[in-house]
Amino acid sequence: ETGVTQTPRHLVMGMTNKKSLKCEQHLGHNAMYWYKQSAKKPLELMFVYSLEERVENNSVPSRFSPECPNSSHLFLHLHTLQPEDSALYLCASSLDPGQTYNEQFFGPGTRLTVL
């Protein structure tokens, strides 16, 4: 148990569907992250929130829409996805993103398949 939970663990959706991924951290951290993990590729940082404000958006397509209602919860809303968006989506949290020692704690991920 890492203190970061994600739901659902697996998701299959069509290209016209709308779905949401949920992340919750129980560690009292101030920063939360969404990453995309594809086979044999580095983790791709998608979004960073610090104290509920978005501080980083790495040119992610608008079909991915994040929401951070409070410092413990993070959502990723999905709509009109493409098959190449199929991947493992990881959520992480850390105490403070502006520090050199910024250990990130990861959730187990949502395995997304877009048909």
Next chain:
Amino acid sequence: GQNIDQPTEMTATEGAIVQINCTYQTSGFNGLFWYQQHAGEAPTFLSYNVLDGLEEKGRFSSFLSRSKGYSYLLLKELQMKDSASYLCAVVDSNYQLIWGAGTKLIIKP
């Protein structure tokens, strides 16, 4: 551009020692992390190096040479449960984590 290089896959024998290398070229350096990720699970923290030298933690050790842009993770007395992917990540000048693609380690009996 920023780049982290690790071998894609390595194989080792139970009970042996293995060294996983990581070389990096980044805009600034504020530390290097190693994470372990079992298949279908979350990455978990193994080590953090910011100064040159070797950090030992049980069966796992991590080494850093900032002048060479090089780190390695050393795993001793390998166990079957060490079969996993090992991710190297560097903290750059903007305090962002730059990730390598990971090294898949296969342990054989």
